[in-house]
Amino acid sequence: MSALLDKMEIISENIMRFRAFIFENYDVYQDGVAYLKITKEDMDKYGVDPGEVSTGVNLLRSLQDLLCVVLLLLMRE
Numbered sequence: 001m002s003a004l005l006d007k008m009e010i011i012s013e014n015i016m017r018f019r020a021f022i023f024e025n026y027d028v029y030q031d032g033v034a035y036l037k038i039t040k041e042d043m044d045k046y047g048v049d050p051g052e053v054s055t056g057v058n059l060l061r062s063l064q065d066l067l068c069v070v071l072l073l074l075m076r077e
Contacts, residue, residue: 018046022056022071032067034060039074050075 026036038053050073060069 014047015052018048019056019059021046022059026060032065033070034066035070035072037072037074
């Protein structure tokens with residue numbers, strides 16, 4: 001069972017770097033609302049797609065005093 005759990009935690013380097021990007025670039029608007037704008041260029045830079053980006057919402061949910069986390073995907077070129 002622990003071998004299975006270990007494999008579930010393995011991620012690629014580009015995903016790890018994208019997660020670091022989220023932590024370095026999110027902002028808190030007011031009254032516990034965190035947000036981050038993610039452009040197509042950001043996704044291309046880290047080699048992630050919108051499905052992988054959506055997992056980033058959960059990265060910030062455990063921060064103290066946050067009520068809402070919003071990731072804005074800007075897909076237009």
